[in-house]
Amino acid sequence: MAALRAKLAESRSIISRYRKKEKALLKEQEAQLSILENAPCGIGISQKIYGKVLYLNAEFIKMFGYTIDDIPTVRDWLSKAYPDGKYRRYLDRRFVGLIANTSGSISGVVSVTCKDGTIKQVEVITSILPNGNTVNMFLDVTRRAEIEAALRESETKFRLLFERSNDAIFLLDGNRFIDCNETAVRILRASSKKEVLSKDPLELSPVRQPDGELSSVKGQKMAEMALRDGVSHFEWVHKRFDGTLFPVEVVLTLIPLQGKEILYTSWRDITKRKEAEAKAEQAREELEQRVQERTAELNESRENLRRLSEYLQTAREEERTRIAQEIHDELGMGISTTKMNLSWVSSRIPLEFRDLINETKVIAERLDGILHSIRKICSDLRPAVLDHFGLGAAIEWQVSEFQRRTGIICTCTVENTNPDMNQELSSALFRILQEALTNILRHAFATEAKVSLRKANGKISLTVGDNGVGITPEQISKTDSFGLMGMRERVRYWRGDMSIRDVAGKGTMLCVSIPLKVGA
Ligand SMILES: Nc1ncnc2c1ncn2[C@@H]1O[C@H](COP(=O)(O)OP(=O)(O)OP(=O)(O)O)[C@@H](O)[C@H]1O
Ligand SMILES: [Mg+2]
Secondary structure (H helix, E strand, O other): OHHHHHHHHHHHHHHHHHHHHHHHHHHHHHHHHHHHHHOOOEEEEEOOOOOEEEEEOHHHHHHHOOOOOOOOEHHHHHHHHOOOHHHHHHHHHHHHHHHHHOOOEEEEEEEEEOOOOOEEEEEEEEEEOOOOOEEEEEEEOHHHHHHHHHHHHHHHHHHHHHHHOOOEEEEEEOOEEEEEOHHHHHHOOOOOHHHHHOOOHHHHOOOEOOOOOEHHHHHHHHHHHHHHHOEEEEEEEEEOOOOOEEEEEEEEEEEEEOOEEEEEEEEEEOHHHHHHHHHHHHHHHHHHHHHHHHHHHHHHHHHHHHHHHHHHHHHHHHHHHHHHHHHHHHHHHHHHHHHHHHHHHHHHOOOOOHHHHHHHHHHHHHHHHHHHHHHHHHHHHOOHHHHHHHHHHHHHHHHHHHHHHHOOEEEEEEEOOOOOOOHHHHHHHHHHHHHHHHHHHHHHOOOEEEEEEEEEOOEEEEEEEEOOOOOOHHHHOOOOOOHHHHHHHHHHHOOOEEEEEEOOOOOEEEEEEEEHHHHO
16 A cells, blocks of 8 residues: 555656646747747748648748648649749759758748739748758848849949940059950950050050150059049040050049959040141141231231322422412512512503503502412412421411411410421421311311410320310211321321310310420
8 A cells, every 4th residue: 555655656746747847848849939930031841842831930921921721731832932834843953852862951042922923032941850841941032132133234234334435444453454345455456355454554655745744654643633533634645556656535533443442544535636636726827827928918008008198298298388389489479570560660651641540559459469369378288387487386377377267266375396396297287287177167166176286205296176066986987088087197107196086065175196206
């Protein structure tokens, strides 16, 4: 009995130990299950490779949408996840075949069709457990695959751009080429990319650039500028493999590549542009030359005109003087003699012939009138006062004559002038005054005029002002009249200045100034 009791107690203790162990085991299983359940990747456990599906975790269901009811066996999973038979067979060969021959685990990326029809790129890791069950872990890499595909595409695009560019492109690491495109090979007349890349960049330039600077020094400067500012842009002359030279426009751009600072270098062949520039420059020079020749011709013909006008003025002045003298001497003397003869005749007529005596008086008066007219004509032609008393006196006389004839009130100021001034210059200024006074009479409708002649600062200045209607810019530059034009010609001949302007509401003012060292 005691023995039986002892056995019973022992059995109870064994049972309680088992229960404890069972509890611990259950706890451990729960913990493992929770790990599987909360794993961040999809997990599916199946019996053997193609057998019954035993377990799918929450992430699996979320990822693909299938539950155990949808895919009770692995074959059901395969036909739904890979509906394309060809693709399934390909996977079978590549994947399942491998599993059969491999212990441990294998992995690969597959395209899975989800329950809602979308397709996901998934990385699968398959492990076979010692009991023959299979554990599949699925990681969604759709995004990663998309990024990789986009990267591959853009890489292809950039390769194409790089290769097909019309500009030669190089990648420079320090002083070494690390890549170049086909255009670079063509432009340099090299046989291959390898040949180009084997060269030191300096071997592709002449020793000096067209501005005389050493290519090595200038190239270094340009590279430093690109490294400092990110980009540099300049013109350069390069040397081909056959030794010929050609001009290019270079752009150096700093780019970070694989942790290094690389210079992306592009050359544009500018031979044609340079030729066009040279042609344009030559055309410009030819044009310049033609303009210079034409200007010289124009200057010469203007000088000829000036000389002609000077000759005409002088000839006119001399002619006037000669005619005035002849009229004065011949006509004047003749009439004076006739008058003396008449007076002799008259003194001998007997007193009873009163009528005859009276008639001779009338003739004598007429002869006086003719003599007066002759004097006036002579002085209009060439005022004797100009030759005998100088410009100042002649101007004073002319202005007072003008006032007497026209009734326009005149003021005349003559200061500091020299009676021995050059005769020709005196004539020129006198004629200018005469034309200015004629213009006042004809165009100004003035009631007053002011004339002044002054010598100061090595110049002689004549001003003629009026209080008339004023003058417009169009009238000043009239080309079908000769008064102002003649004045300008005379002034230019004496290297002087002339201005004629409208004195806002107060008439017109003419100023002429001539440097004396030339003429006086
Ligand atoms: N003092 C003045 N007041 C107002 N207008 C004037 C005066 N002087 C010249 N002008 C204007 O300037 C124009 C040009 O003068 P200019 O002496 O060259 O020619 P003109 O007197 O018309 O003709 P020409 O002198 O050839 O017989 C005149 O037609 C007149 O309209
Ligand atoms: Mg005139």
